[in-house]
Amino acid sequence: MMNEQFQQALSIIETLKRHGHEAYFVGGAVRDYLLQRPLGDIDIATSAHPQEVMSIFPKTVPVGIAHGTVMVIERGVSYEVTTFRKEGRYEDYRRPKEVTFVSSLYEDLQRRDFTMNAIAMNEHGDIIDPFGGTEALKQRMIETVGDAAERFNEDALRMMRALRFVSQLGFSLSTKTKQAIIQYGHLLQHIAVERIAVEFEKLLLGPFMSKAIDLLIETNLFCYLPELATKKRELAQLATYSIVPTHRTEAWARFAFVVHFHQKELKKWKLPNHFIRDVLICLKALEHIRSLSDWTVDTLYEYGPYIPHIERIRAACKHDEPHVHLLLKRWEALPIRNRKELxxxxxxxxxxxxxxxxxxxxxxxxxxxxxxxxxxxxxxxxxxxxxxxxxxxxxxxx
Structure with a gap:
């Protein structure tokens, strides 16, 4: 029995089929459904071309029409509906030079990165899995669709995505996938830093971050990340911390603290200036807050809004228990919590x-x-x- 989110999206598939088109649920939502994880966005693949999709549904947004994607809005919820496609020769190890619309679901699934992401589901809940994705899920294995070298030469960012999935799911890399990352890791130099940073942030926030960091070191992929080529020892230290960050500021601040990054290095990651400011505030605090007793009236006042981030990082680095709730109560009990309250x-x-x-x-x-x-x-x-x-x-x- 499909879960509620798929049930809500069924009307889109049924409408497309009534108009003579094929349509299936695809991608991460199907993967997470099979893993019994919370679902993100529901994506749909169809034989209908973008203009046909836009003519069928009353509320649409052509978000990526050149690549076949139309946003369909049903009962206030947005769904990406993408035409079956195959991709031509890639440019810059990232983007396909051309996209060709096809009528075959198989060809569409064949172009995807990993077998676990190349699974489709029809309106009855039947699974279509031509590349062994469900078996990979059972084996808790991340493996590419087809030849790993070819997939990573097409899009080098897929190597970072592989390690990000390790961090999120706790899966292992297949032998061929790992070997291809070792061999082609240098291609990551062709990828925009902003795109790498998005994947790396998700890696830092994953419950299995330590496993992913170990693989980052083992495959030497860290050598091609901004300012990290000489930080092997520090990354190994980061991998020993068990407390999972709950916020992106906490994740980046802990990372920066352990690998000794400051403003100059953080800027190389093309992070927003306001975000770097928040990370630097946490780093400043961590220079002299190393134990619970270092949380004085003055430090509570100075860093109040950042207490959860700072205390969780401090505790992780000291292999200690975080005392966030206690410290927030102490902060809230201060006569004032910022100058505006004077x-x-x-x-x-x-x-x-x-x-x-x-x-x-x-x-x-x-x-x-x-x-x-x-x-x-x-x-x-x-x-x-x-x-x-x-x-x-x-x-x-x-």
Whole structure:
């Protein structure tokens, strides 16, 4: 019996078939269904050409029409519907130079990367598996469709995808697949860093990340990743950590901390600047937060929003238990959790002291902030004014 997500998408397949076309569920959703894992997006392959798909369904978006893909929107849910196709000669070890629409499901499945992703399912729940994908799932094995060397020469990013699937599923690489990665890993140099970073991030977030990192080292694929060619020892250390990151910031910050990356190295991965900033904040914290006792009032205040990331990384690196819940409770109990919560602001102080703005103002606000944080004065405007005047006269006891 199909699960609910497939049931909801059945109307698309049934509609295509009523109009005389073949249509099947394909790809990762079928794989995850057979593995009894949560499903992501539901993809459909069909013999209908893109213009035919768009003429059949009232709500469509031509998201990748040159490659045969049309987004069909049914009851508020989007589904990618792609015409059966085969791909011609590849360019730059990544993109097919031309795509040819075909009428055969077999030819469409034949072009896919791994056997476990080359499984289709019809509207009755029957499995179509011409390349042994279901057996690969039973063996927990990742193997290419056809010749591994040919698949990786077509699209070198598939090598990173293979290790990403190891991290997500805990599968092993088939011998031929692993040997081909060892032989053709250098082709990864032709792939855009942004695409590599997407796969690497998924690898870092996988529950079997350690296994994937070990394979990254064993196949020497790490040598072709930005700034990692000399980091074999550090990567081996990363593979010893058992705590699985729950957020991309945590994943990248832990990785950067272990392999000693800073802003310069992170930029080589073409990560967004705002994201690099968040990672660098975590790295700064980890330089001096090495044990639970290092979480002081000041460090809790400074790094409050990043506590879950920092504490989980600290615990992983120390093979310790993370104390995220305890630390968040301590942070929430602080008199203030950021400067915006102060009951006084710069304009209040300018009026109080009848002075022009200058460096003194920033110093005064910081002093007030620390006094409130350490409970030397209550966070009430009049009391803060009184404290500010006393502090300015260096008469803290008045």
């Amino acid at each position: 009951a006084i602001n710069g304009n209040d102080l300018l009026t109080l002291f009848e002075r022009k703005a200058g460096p003194w103002l920033a110093t005064m606000i910081e002093n007030i902030e620390r006094a409130v944080l350490h409970r030397k004065v209550e966070n009430e405007k009049e009391k803060l004014k009184e404290w500010a005047v006393c502090n300015q006269r260096r008469e803290n006891n008045c």
